Amino acid sequence: MRETIARILKFRDDRGWKKFHDPKSLAVSISIEAAELLELFQWMSGEEATRFAAASKERVSEEMADVAIYLLELADITGIDLAQAIDAKLEKNARKYPL
Amino acid sequence: MRETIARILKFRDDRGWKKFHDPKSLAVSISIEAAELLELFQWMSGEEATRFAAASKERVSEEMADVAIYLLELADITGIDLAQAIDAKLEKNARKYPL
Amino acid sequence: MRETIARILKFRDDRGWKKFHDPKSLAVSISIEAAELLELFQWMSGEEATRFAAASKERVSEEMADVAIYLLELADITGIDLAQAIDAKLEKNARKYPL
Amino acid sequence: MRETIARILKFRDDRGWKKFHDPKSLAVSISIEAAELLELFQWMSGEEATRFAAASKERVSEEMADVAIYLLELADITGIDLAQAIDAKLEKNARKYPL
Numbered sequence: 001m002r003e004t005i006a007r008i009l010k011f012r013d014d015r016g017w018k019k020f021h022d023p024k025s026l027a028v029s030i031s032i033e034a035a036e037l038l039e040l041f042q043w044m045s046g047e048e049a050t051r052f053a054a055a056s057k058e059r060v061s062e063e064m065a066d067v068a069i070y071l072l073e074l075a076d077i078t079g080i081d082l083a084q085a086i087d088a089k090l091e092k093n094a095r096k097y098p099l
Numbered sequence: 100m101r102e103t104i105a106r107i108l109k110f111r112d113d114r115g116w117k118k119f120h121d122p123k124s125l126a127v128s129i130s131i132e133a134a135e136l137l138e139l140f141q142w143m144s145g146e147e148a149t150r151f152a153a154a155s156k157e158r159v160s161e162e163m164a165d166v167a168i169y170l171l172e173l174a175d176i177t178g179i180d181l182a183q184a185i186d187a188k189l190e191k192n193a194r195k196y197p198l
Numbered sequence: 199m200r201e202t203i204a205r206i207l208k209f210r211d212d213r214g215w216k217k218f219h220d221p222k223s224l225a226v227s228i229s230i231e232a233a234e235l236l237e238l239f240q241w242m243s244g245e246e247a248t249r250f251a252a253a254s255k256e257r258v259s260e261e262m263a264d265v266a267i268y269l270l271e272l273a274d275i276t277g278i279d280l281a282q283a284i285d286a287k288l289e290k291n292a293r294k295y296p297l
Numbered sequence: 298m299r300e301t302i303a304r305i306l307k308f309r310d311d312r313g314w315k316k317f318h319d320p321k322s323l324a325v326s327i328s329i330e331a332a333e334l335l336e337l338f339q340w341m342s343g344e345e346a347t348r349f350a351a352a353s354k355e356r357v358s359e360e361m362a363d364v365a366i367y368l369l370e371l372a373d374i375t376g377i378d379l380a381q382a383i384d385a386k387l388e389k390n391a392r393k394y395p396l
Contacts, residue, residue, distance in 0.1 A: 004182040011189050014198055020241055022145035023159065025139040025153040027114040028240060031328055032164065034133040035233030038126040042226060043218055046121035046342070053122040053177045058124065060122065061179050064170060065188035068181055071166055080153045080160050082167055084102040089164035090110050099113055119340055130229055134332030141325060142317055143245070160314060199298040212396055221357065222349040222355050225335040228364065232331040236338035236381040244319035251320040251330045251375045258320065263386035265327065266379055267370055270360060278358050279345040280365055281301040282349050287362035288308050297311055 008072050018077070026074040030067060037063035107171050117176070124172040129166060136162035208239050216275070224272040228265060235261035305369050315374070323371040327364060334360035 012018055040063060043050040044062070053060050075082045108180040111117055139155070139162060153158050174181045210216055238257060239247040251258050273280045334358055337356060338346040350357050372379045 004185050007186065007189055011192065018226060022149050024110065024137075024140035024143055024145050024148035027133070027140055027148075027327065028107060028236060031130070031133040031137050031332075031346075032233050032237050032240060034126070035112060035167075035230050036129040037229045038226060039122035040132050041126055042230060043205060045121055046123050048124035049126075050121050057128050057177065057179060060177055061184035062188055062191075064173060064179060064181065065184040067133075067166070067170055068185055071163060071170070072185075074163060078156065078159055080156060082163065083100050085108075085160035085164040086103050086167055086171075087106065089161055089168065090106055092161075093110065097114060123342060127226065127335060130233075131332050131336045131339060134229075134329050137325060139327045141329060142322060199380050202383050204386065205387055209390065213394060220347050222335075222338035222341055222343050222346035223360060225331070225338055225346075228396075229328070229335050232324070232328040232364075235396065236321075236328050239324055241323035242321055244321050247321035247324075247369075249321050251314040255375065255377060258375055259382040260386055260389075262368060262377060262379065263382040265331075265364070266383055267386065269364055269368070270383075273362060276354065276357055278354060278361060280361065281298050283358040283362040284301050284365055287359055287366065288304055291308065294361075295312060 005076075007070055008069055009076060012073060021073055021077050023074060023078060026070050026077070028074060030074070033063065033070060034068040084089045104175075105166055105169055108175060111172060120172055120176050122173060122177060125169050125176070128169045129173070132162065132165035132169060136166060203213060203274075205268055206267055207274060211273060219271055219275050221276060222266050223271060224275070227268045228272070230265035231261065231268060302369055305366055306395055309370060313380060317318075318370055318374050320371060320375060321365050323374070327371070328366045330360065330363040334364060 012021070037060075040059060041052065044052060071080065074080075075085075111120070136159070139158060143151060171181065173179075174184075190194065216220070228283070235258070239250065240280075242250060269282065272278075284288060309318070337353070337360060338349065341349060359394075369379065371377075372382075
């Protein structure tokens with residue numbers, strides 16, 4: 001993932017796009033891409049969505065990538081380590097939902 | 100990230116939650132969490148959002164983690180390698196937005 | 199608005215689409231359309247969005263209509279009077295944000 | 298609905314909130330409220346959502362009202378007649394999905 005993140009940031013910087021990347025703009029973009037991912041499954045049941053995802057892996061991958069790219073760009077500009085953020089959240093969730 | 104992903108899946112499996120995880124349910128959850136992330140910046144300008152994110156790193160981290168956790172769970176059940184999906188999308192984007 | 203609502207329901211029923219309209223599917227559709235509305239203003243400042251909306255009234259109208267149609271269809275299947283729901287919420291908001 | 302709209306605008310103006318209402322901020326707010334509506338039905342099937350909506354009409358009403366209020370405020374500041382926008386969209390949809 002480390003190399004992938006480096007590629008995302010290089011892509012952004014090669015185009016001079018960092019100046020557009022404040023946390024709100026990126027959160028807006030994450031929401032928009034999340035809705036495009038959801039749109040793939042609109043009107044489907046859970047089972048239909050499972051079959052669709054298996055048959056249309058590339059389309060699902062693309063929409064997931066769009067969400068991930070903006071999320072990793074947000075991590076970059078805020079100086080948040082996403083893996084560490086997830087670990088902290090899992091610990092909090094473990095207290096909320098004990099075994 | 101590899102260990103973090105293992106922790107996410109263990110958390111899910113320890114609680115028997117995988118059975119609720121079809122692609123549509125997870126896409127719905129990603130959208131909901133993306134909106135909670137966006138809500139942190141509601142009514143702010145880009146500059147205000149930048150200051151808020153610096154001052155409230157923990158809250159921003161948590162909402163980002165929620166999006167990331169569901170996204171990685173979706174990657175797991177669909178068998179999609181997220182880093183590979185991002186690499187492929189960056190290549191596609193590079194053709195769409197050439198230097 | 200009464201006649202417009204009648205037109206929405208006739209459109210739906212002429213196509214036999216009511217059977218797909220459970221509250222969750224419509225809430226998913228409202229979220230998707232809300233994101234398409236938001237996408238019109240992606241990367242814009244508030245002032246740019248104001249100018250864009252003035253110059254592109256038809257596109258904004260269309261995306262707003264999509265949100266409104268699903269919302270009114272949700273009101274129909276749940277038996278909720280939207281004007282009454284708004285009045286009740288305004289009263290609650292007035293207690294929360296007193297003058 | 299006409300009187301309800303007047304109440305929404307009076308509520309906003311009594312608090313001097315119109316100055317925060319550019320189209321992007323309102324579109325952000327519509328997306329956030331749409332996600333809160335969707336959250337009511339998170340992890341439910343369509344049938345479960347139908348039962349939940351019948352049993353929890355007030356909570357569903359409130360979240361629908363929040364979406365509607367922001368949408369009507371957006372209609373106000375953009376000078377868009379929502380009923381007319383819906384009528385135009387239904388005509389377009391009728392051409393797209395003929396009987």
